[in-house]
Amino acid sequence: MAYAAVLSLMETLKQILDADNQHLLDHKRQQFESLLGQACSLQDFLEDSWKTSSEAVESLEHQIREAAYTGDDLIRSHMSNRTEGCLWQVKSMLQNLIFAFWPDQDLEKVIEEIDSIMKEVMKFKNGGGLKDSGPRNSLSAGSSTQVARVAGTTMVGFDDDLIQLKDRLTGQQSKLQIIPIVGMGGIVSQEYCLREILLCLLDCTTKGVTNDMHKESDEELCMRLYKSLKDDNSGSRIMLTTRLSNLAAYVDSCNLRHQMRFLNDDESWKLLQETACSEENYLELERFGKEIAKNCRGLPLTIAVIGGVLSKLDKRQDVWEHIAKNVSSVATSNDEQCLKILYMSYNYLPHHLKPCFLYMGIFPEDYEIRVSKLIKLWVAEGFLKPITYQSLEEVAMKYLQDLIDRNLILIRQLGSNGIIKSCSIHDLLRDLCLREGYKEKFLCLTKVTANTFLNVTNGGRRLIIYENSRNGHDASARLIRANNDTLKSASAVRSFVCIGRFDTKSKLYFGYRLLRVLDVTQIHFYSFPEELLELFNLRYLAYSSNWKLPSSISMLQNLQTLIVHQVIFAFLFKLPPEIWEMPQLRHICFTECALPDLPCGQIGGAASFSQGRLETLSVVRDFMFTKENCRRVENVKKLGIKYDYASARGQWECYSLNNLDQLHKLENLKCLFGGHDYLMFLPSSRKIPRPTLTFPPNLKKLTLSGCLLPWADMTHIGSLPKLEVLKLHRNAFSGKVWEPIEGEFLRLKYLKLHHMDLADWRADETHFPSLQHLILKICSLKEIPSGIGEIPTLELIQLDDCYISTVTSAIHLKEEQESLGNDGLKLCINYSTVTESTKKLIRRA
Incomplete structure (x- = not known):
């Protein structure tokens, strides 16, 4: 790279x-x-x-x-x-x-x-060698082939798509329309000959292709075609297939693109039967055949290739079982054309996106990748070109969106704020990442299985170790031997990633002096690995342990991300004061930890740290938001804090929670209060102590639990101008009645009420004008206000283990909206235990 x-x-x-x-x-x-x-x-x-x-x-x-x-x-x-x-x-x-x-x-x-x-x-x-060669320009990402075709006559799984496209092609509009069809490589193909397409289109739009046209250059043919289609009232239709979503928007921003989906399991099995030989009886092989179809992940190209391979093999269960376990490698090793189709998408990538794409190969097949982690890794690896007035994390999100727009990375889950929460990569593309990454010495893969240690190191700069065995202790022993004996020679390693389940009291070898990334969260360390302190270039450190951090952690002056997973939650991590002396630290992520106060006489140190890059701090126990401490974390964007009623005993003033509004860059706040059992032992005459909270003006996402705030205080939250997500968990607010005020919650899109004793919610469309998702879980609310259904942006109401009366009100609300022509509202009802009458009610919805 x-x-x-x-x-x-x-x-x-x-x-x-x-x-x-x-x-x-x-x-x-x-x-x-x-x-x-x-x-x-x-x-x-x-x-x-x-x-x-x-x-x-x-x-x-x-x-x-x-x-x-x-x-x-x-x-x-x-x-x-x-x-x-x-x-x-x-x-x-x-x-x-x-x-x-x-x-x-x-x-x-x-x-x-x-x-x-x-x-x-x-x-x-x-010498003019950098002139654009044509096939790699952005418009050349189009094509003309649908891979789901079988024997030139059968198409599986795209009947609805065919109907929709026919309707758009034969519509009565007189003006020119361009219909972009977008999908991943293997759903839409990039194979084409530009000249043949131009001549074919001219033959359809003119009186025929003349000899003079055959003599013209491609540019001249393009201009001739353009002129033949220039009449905007001609009713012409142009279908463009492409892997680039942004290209579809560029060629015609007025028309919606048609996004091609993956096949479901049943459609995949049907297509596999067609390609593997339709006249065969598959009853004995159906079990493994369906597994093969499922492991193709809905990609027609993979199914077609695997079907062709199966048609040439013996119809035996052991053969099909082997194919089921090795779908991606079988597809790419048996079909050169398959690799060629996939490599086109990779070859078209600009250089700045190639390492980010190849990096997806470090994750296992069908792995759901948290975007927050992926971005931290890209930053630590140094893949990102700095852009003025943008953080590296913002640049990384742009890179990720670009790869998604190119249909190379798939969105798995959106967060409550609509931002991508997790993603994945199709197994066939992952195999491409491994092949190209190995060739470029970009990464090397080592597998620790039940009986073997497969070492495929190639001098690559990123070493990934997979553990595929169910026996974690045996695998751990093999990992120790493999790492300490075999990998010491891997001096080129800059990243060490361990994926699997390991539990070891032995020491691992971390002698890669130039290591930047060390991700070993799957390994439980029974003591802090002191040898880590010698990794001066380390930027990303993630591991699992209950052992406290030594004060010498500050030797890692280049560390950007520190993630510690606690195995036993009975212990509270107390970070050393030296943590404030790490100027490059951006992200501190613990299951739960306590931050130290700055030692006396080091005010300058605090000031210098506050001018650093700390963006994530979670979860911090009993943090005191004095003005001094607020200056230290003034740049934080994501903050998780936790307090205990028993520890505080009503003395909330010492935590200075009213200073939270000083964190002007804070966008995501999670504030948790525990120890509610303590309140049970208070005399009934004693007033329940409640914290006083203020909130920063730029807050976009807020999660509260156990605060016991009165509903009257909700106006402070409702007045936050940028708030989009509000999650209220157990005892976040106390009281039976919530009456919002008009003019608040202007940008709120997501509202979740979980385990609340709220019974009467007096709200309508004027109180939540932008609400899209309403989630009620184990709530005492007797009914959903009918006015909520009038919110024009509302897309989903989800009820989890709520009262029957709440379910009934939601059904009536939905039916009323449907009678008014609003079919866009979705109702989702989930119950852990339900009666037959409740089941009938849910089916009715």
Whole structure:
């Protein structure tokens, strides 16, 4: 990955040059600045070269990748070796000295190599080699084939699509219409010949193709076709199949695109039978056949290829069982055309998206990937090009959306705020990621199974270990042997990701000095791995343990993300004061932890940290929001806090929760109060102590639990101008009646009431004008106000274990809206235990 390698080198050089490096000699500074300038030029070249496909470009990209990796590794190794074993206070001073005595010849070799490459790049540019070659421009992502066709006559699973498209094609509108059909590679194909398509279209729209037309260039044919279709009242229709959702919007923003879906399990099985030989009796093989069809994940291309393979094999259960367990590898290894179709989507990617896409290969098949984690990993890996006035996380979200728009990544789940919460990648595309990632030395995969340790390391920079055995302890033993004995030679490793279930008291080898990412949350450590402190370049650390963090954690000065999963929840993690001395830290994520106060006399340290990049802080126990502490976390965007009634004993003032409104950048707040059993032992005459909360103005998502606030305080929440999501859990508010005020909750889209004793909700469409989703779970509410159905944006009402009267009111509300022509409201009713009469009521809905 040349682009990712250059980005990493540039980041390293900027870190050196931007530091307060008073001891950096002038000629050394000039060397680093020169190298940075060359890297910037190479980056510009790569941002254009993706449009051109040739052996010369591929050769240059390979040279750039190797040179950039060599330079980055050389500099990082030098930094790491010179600071190894030093206290963090001494490290900062040594980093100013390490380059002063660095032998010139080491750096000179890197500069000479990159200079040589730059000369080749300039020759290539001057020779016109970067002219757009045509097939890779954005409009060439269209095609003309539907892979679900069988034997040229049968189409499975797209009957409704065919009817919808026929209606649009034969509609009575007189003006020109473009009908974009969008789908993943393997649903729509990119195989086509531009010239043949142009001539075919001209033959349909003119009096026929003449000899003169055959002599014309593609550009001339395009213009001739354009003129023949220019009459906007001709009633012409153009169908465009593409894998690019944004292209569909570009060619015709007035018409909706037709999104092609994946086949369901029944349709997949039917298509598999058709392709594998329709006259065969599959009764004995049906079990494995349906499993094969399901494992094709609804992609017609995969089903067609696997069906072709099965048609040539013996109709035996063991054969079909083997295919069922290896669908992706069988499909790509048995059909070159299948790989070609998929590789087109990859080859069309700009360079800045390729490493992000290949990175999806580190996750197992059919794995649901949390977007928040994926973005943190991309940031730590250094895949993202900084953009002015945008955080790296915002840049990452743009990259992710681009890959989704290209139908390379699938949305699995949307969050309550409508933002993508989780995603996945089709197994066939994941196999492509592994193949290309292995070839590019981008990643290497190691599998620990029940009987074997499969080592497929290739010198790749990302090492992924999978455990496929049900016996976790045996697998752990094999992991230790594999890691400590086999992988010590993997000096190129920059990321170590372990996926599986391991439980070990033995030490793992973490001697990859230049490691950036260490994700071993599936491994339970019985003590803090002290060797982690030597990983000076570490940016992302995720592991599982109940052992407290040492004060020396601050030695990891480059750490951006710290995630600790607690195995036993009886212990509270108390973070050391040195946590405030980690200036690059962006995300602190614990099951539950306690943050320390800043030691006396270190106000400056607090101020410097508050100007850092901390964006996530969760879940923090009994945090005191003094003005001093608020300054330390003033840049936080996502915050989870927890308090206990028994600990506070009504003395909420010491936590200064009324200062929460000082966190002006906070967008997502989860505030939990526990220990309600304590209230049961209070004398009945004593007033229940309640915290006083204020909320910051830019809050978009708020989750409250156990606050026992009066419903009158809801006006403070309703007046938040940007609030879109409100989740109220057990005892968040106390009281039987909630009467909202008109003019509040203007942007609220999602409202959840869970385990609330609310009985009377006096609301209508004027109180929640933008509401889309209403969720009621184990609520005492007797009925949903009929006015809620008048909300024009309302899409879903979901009831989980609510009163029958609530269900009845929801059904009446839906029926009333349907009688008024509103068919867009969906009603979802779920019960853990129901009577027959309730079942009838639910079926009626």
